[in-house]
Amino acid sequence: MKKKQSIEHTQLLVLSLLAGEDMYGYQMIMELARRSDRTFEMKEGTLYPVLHGLEKDGYVEAYQQEAPTGRMRKYYHLTRRGGAALKTEAEAWKTYSGAVNAVLRSSPGLNLA
């Protein structure tokens, strides 16, 4: 029963990042780490396939843009459809985390702040 250390709500987190502004992949990884206080260090092998899936589903749209450095970056923009999905998934997260907390509260000796 080795534990897999994993970020389990990748899609929700990515959609959430893009709700604020268009971002490119590498930036998302950095931002996610920053906003989560280094709790989430998402791997590229995780992120890029998810981004491609989101694009295929019409949740995001990609476009190329040159960085000040001259390099090309692939930015992702949240579509209306993606915004709706974000809302749904955020709701689901609230339900889910609330249920976990309810179960934990009902178990003694677990000093939950």
Added chain:
Amino acid sequence: MKKKQSIEHTQLLVLSLLAGEDMYGYQMIMELARRSDRTFEMKEGTLYPVLHGLEKDGYVEAYQQEAPTGRMRKYYHLTRRGGAALKTEAEAWKTYSGAVNAVLRSSPGLNLA
């Protein structure tokens, strides 16, 4: 990108249930559904392999006991080692869920209660 509807912290939830009292498998499924207000309807195909893993790791101990009905039930008891694991995993959950919430908060237009 079809979504899998899944309970992601099975081990934490099971350990948490057993912190209150010894339980048998079927009872855990019922209790979990009750305490989570039907959010978690854990399947047998999920629970039993997890229980066997927990036993192999020394987190729980199993014993047979006859039910009032005359049927045999397999009860699971949380060991000290299992209690420590529960504490650790509950901490990890707090960190994880806090980080998700932090990311969600930093995204606009998501009316989080």
Added chain:
DNA sequence: TTGACATACCTTGCAACTCTATGTATAATG
């Protein structure tokens, strides 16, 4: 200038986790 490091994208293949489906068996209920 060259070597290291950060930036930036991508894919393959594996391991882990949960579910579906199925099987077995007993007790209760109508």
Added chain:
DNA sequence: CATTATACATAGAGTTGCAAGGTATGTCAA
């Protein structure tokens, strides 16, 4: 006597995340 609830179990499939690898450019210090 047939159906439902109880009670345990496993095999197989699907999804997800990661490790590991690859490609390429920009920056900076030695």
